[in-house]
Amino acid sequence: MSRLVVLDTETTGLSAEGGDRIIELGCVELVNRKITGNNLHLYFNPGRDSHPDALRVHGLTTEFLSDKPKFEAMVQDILAYLQGAELIIHNAPFDVGFLNKEFSLLGLPPLTHYVEGITDSLAMAKEMFPGKRNSLDALCSRLDVDNSGRTLHGALLDAELLADVYINMTRGQNALVMPEDDESPQEQETSDALPVLDLRAMVLPVLKANEQELAAHDAVLADLDKSSGGKTIWRIGKDAAQAVT
Incomplete structure (x- = not known):
């Protein structure tokens, strides 16, 4: 079973080392390249105001976040959810840097200690589309992913959009779909595990006409x-x- 988690964060600013904190975490789970609906979406009280520029991007006010839990209160739930997954993150160094900072403040190992690997979809996009804009909005437009509901940045919405973008970039599929209710897990696994035959090693006999x-x-x-x-x-x-x- 291949388990991917597409992850995004919103923060109070751009500098984790400068004291900025995570205020929102959004994760979308894919198993065998299908959305499962087992998402993780959390808001956090960072104990500080967002920078005005960051606030204009995410719109999450100090008042809205004031009754939300601290990151430390939810960290074990987060680690349990991420455990053993392959992460897909757009501009991964930014989000990973903030997560590592939150972990270090709690005396925990860095993110790579808990996950199988981290793929930076921005780096992938730059290789696929050199010289072009490769922001999430630009990729949605290029790959026909509907992002009309994205007026402000939101961690869960952005993770959902990135999941669709990632599938398009890696397989050319136009959209992600939820598994059909009447499709059994065995049928889903069978449909996703079609054998791949390498015909290059086969020697075909030549039949001459009589x-x-x-x-x-x-x-x-x-x-x-x-x-x-x-x-x-x-x-x-x-x-x-x-x-x-």
Whole structure:
């Protein structure tokens, strides 16, 4: 079973080392490249105001966050959810830096200690679309992902959009879909685990036609040549070759 978690954060500002904190975490789970609906979405009280520029981006006011839990109160739930997953993050160094800072304040190991790996979808996009804008909005537009509901940045919404973008970039699928209710887990697993055959190592036998088959072939060609008034391309080519010799 392949478990991916698409992750995004919103923060009070741009500098984790300068004292900015995470205020929102959004995670979308994909199992065998399908959205499961087992998402994680949390708001946190950072104990400080957001920078005005950051506030204009996410719109999460100090008043709204004042009754939300501290990061430390939810950290074990977060680690349990992320445990063993492969993370997909757009501009991963930013989010990972903030998460690592939150962990270090609690005396915990860095994020890589808990997950299988981290893929930066921004780095992927730069390789796929060099010289082009590769923000999440730009990728949504380029890959026909509907982001019309994204008036402000939100961690869960952005993670949902990034999940769709990631699937498009890695397989060309136009949209992610929830598994059908009437499709059993066994059927889902079967449909996702189609065998991939490498035909390059196979040696195919060459079956030569026998005399009867060759004669039948010549008869068909003769009939076609007759119906075209002797203008079939193989007859013209043969006559030209004979004339040269």
